[in-house]
Amino acid sequence: MKKLLSFLLLSVVMLVLAACGSGEDTDTTANEGQPADNEEATEQTTETVTIKIGASHTPHAVILEKAKPILAEQGIELQIEEYQDYIMPNQDLESGEIDANYFQHIPYLENQIAENGYDFVNAGSIHIEPIGIYSKKYKSLDELPDGAEIIISNSVSDRGRILAMLETEGLIKLRDDIEKTAATVDDIVENPKNLVFKSENESPAPEMLVSLYNEGEGDAIAINSNFAIDAGISPIDESIAIEGTETPYKNVIAVRAEDKDKEAIKTLVEVLRSKEIQDFINEEWKGAVVPVSE
The missing domain is CATH 3.40.190.10 (Periplasmic binding protein-like II)
Structure with missing residues (x-):
């Protein structure tokens, strides 16, 4: 009788151990293929960057519209604000209403900086409009x-x-x-x-x-x-x-000095100087607007 009880007790213990082992195996299987906590922390999501830019209607805003889908593919949303004058685009850039503007040539920009104390820089020349x-x-x-x-x-x-x-x-x-x-x-x-x-x-x-x-x-x-x-x-x-094309009157992207090294601004200039956009300018205006590459 004692031997029977001992045998039954041993059987129960073995079943309990087997059940515990089975539960551990189940947990391990459930976690297979799941990223570790540190892997989740290193995952990065691409966020869209928005550039709000002021521009004259022709040809500046037209060129920007052409560049818009190219920039979207690179994670940049371009919001174009059109202006009819030469004063407000710089005032709005200074106040932060816009992030950049594209309407003025280099001598005009330099004159505006000297007269108004704007802390602006030329982020890149895009085209010439021969007068x-x-x-x-x-x-x-x-x-x-x-x-x-x-x-x-x-x-x-x-x-x-x-x-x-x-x-x-x-x-x-x-x-x-x-x-x-x-x-x-x-x-x-x-x-x-x-x-x-x-x-x-x-x-x-x-x-x-x-x-x-x-x-x-x-x-x-x-x-x-x-x-x-x-x-x-x-x-x-x-x-x-x-006017000939050998001129300092290149139309530029102007930004606040603090933003000149932002990657989104650099990408904007690169796209506007790309062969696709330069070909568009040449085909659209046939010499009335001339693209520049530097």
């Missing part, structure tokens, strides 16, 4: 009569740009000891045709030039290509003279 001279009365600069009135805008950087262009065309001569981009009418030392220029205070804003041209004002008028294109005017076909 053109237009006339409803004459078909070439050579036809301009003595005393012809040339209308140029009140933009300080544009005035130097246009005077330098007229010097290149042989119509005037500027002082040799000045920076051409900062030239004023007072810096003209030779003016064989006695060309007439209004003072800065009397001159129109850049956005008014197309209307004045359509109304036949002046003998010739210098118009920025973005305004001409936006109004359906072809700089290549309709201008009587157009």
Whole structure:
């Protein structure tokens, strides 16, 4: 009888041990293929970065729209805010309303920084808009009569740009000891045709030039290509003279200095300088807008 009880007791103990062993095996199987806690901690998820950028409608916003899906593939959402003037995009960049802007050329940006104390930097040059001279009365600069009135805008950087262009065309001569981009009418030392220029205070804003041209004002008028294109005017076909591509007036991406090294900004510039975007610019505007690669 004692032997029977001992045998039964031993059997019960063995069953309990077997049950415990079976439970451990079950737990191990359930955890197979599951990541360890430290693996979960090292997993990284790709987050979309948003860049809010201010731009003039043509060609800047058009170019940005083309780049938008390319940037989306790289995790960057581009939000484009369009502006009709040259003042608000820099004010909004300074206040943080936008992260970058794309509407201005280098001399204008430098002038705005000097005048307003903006802590901005040029993140990269994207394209050139050759400025053109237009006339409803004459078909070439050579036809301009003595005393012809040339209308140029009140933009300080544009005035130097246009005077330098007229010097290149042989119509005037500027002082040799000045920076051409900062030239004023007072810096003209030779003016064989006695060309007439209004003072800065009397001159129109850049956005008014197309209307004045359509109304036949002046003998010739210098118009920025973005305004001409936006109004359906072809700089290549309709201008009587157009600026060459060897110019410092490259349109740039401007950002606050603190953001210049952000990867998203660098990627934006890289995409805008890519062959795909450069080919688009060339095909879309056929020389009226010229891409740059540096």
